[in-house]
Amino acid sequence: MDTPAPTPAADAIAPKPADRDGPLPALLLVLTFATGVVDAVSYLALGHVFVANMTGNIVFLGFAVAGAQDFSVPASLAALVAFLSGALVGGYLGSRTRHHRGRLLAFGITAEVLLVGVALVISICVAHLDAPLVRYGLVVLLALAMGLQNAVARRLAVPDMTTTVLTLTLTGLVADSTLAGGNNPRPVRRFTATVTMLLGAGVGAFLVLNAGVVAVLAFALGLLVLNAVAAYRAASSTGSWTTCAGS
Numbered sequence: 001m002d003t004p005a006p007t008p009a010a011d012a013i014a015p016k017p018a019d020r021d022g023p024l025p026a027l028l029l030v031l032t033f034a035t036g037v038v039d040a041v042s043y044l045a046l047g048h049v050f051v052a053n054m055t056g057n058i059v060f061l062g063f064a065v066a067g068a069q070d071f072s073v074p075a076s077l078a079a080l081v082a083f084l085s086g087a088l089v090g091g092y093l094g095s096r097t098r099h100h101r102g103r104l105l106a107f108g109i110t111a112e113v114l115l116v117g118v119a120l121v122i123s124i125c126v127a128h129l130d131a132p133l134v135r136y137g138l139v140v141l142l143a144l145a146m147g148l149q150n151a152v153a154r155r156l157a158v159p160d161m162t163t164t165v166l167t168l169t170l171t172g173l174v175a176d177s178t179l180a181g182g183n184n185p186r187p188v189r190r191f192t193a194t195v196t197m198l199l200g201a202g203v204g205a206f207l208v209l210n211a212g213v214v215a216v217l218a219f220a221l222g223l224l225v226l227n228a229v230a231a232y233r234a235a236s237s238t239g240s241w242t243t244c245a246g247s
Helices: 008-013 024-045 054-065 073-097 101-125 132-156 167-175 187-210 213-235
Strands: none
Touching: 024 101, 024 132, 024 187, 024 213, 054 073, 073 101, 073 132, 101 132, 101 213, 167 187, 187 213
């Protein structure tokens, strides 16, 4: 028996790929850029430590334990513990707002704005950012923000949009390509996410080297505020994308 062809009505009901995540990919792309900016300031100005890339941070911790110069066990541990604490908060937030992905992202970005805002205030008010207590305070605040962001992105479950990790994204870009016999899903998104973080890191490094920590944090905060405004507009949506992620 022949299978009946899909009717126009059925085609209209089925969600288009572009509609499954609504505005989330664009909003998460901004967070990916901000990640590059924040990791640039943490590594270049706060003691060779990452606040978003925990894979690199674990490696740095190993370097520090082995006695390598320019790496610090306390700084790496502070970033790691703060990141995990932020992820815990982000996970709790996700469990409370999983019924609406747009609201989850809006609340998550708002929390990031507060954390980065406090870091900016500290960097403005304190004359000597090289003091260990100040550096650790900034590392903790930024790592909290990045851990929360990562947990929210994980709960949103937008493919290839983790905002802080590119290892699997780059692996998928090549391993799933037609050269490897794959079907090459979302190559543009994967490539764009990679380039976006690269640009964020480049802009962040340029600002650190030429304008200082305050300028970098102010720039990152501005990005987050604009993204929060866009996210709150998306939070009022009733589109199907708001509930299509697995909880």
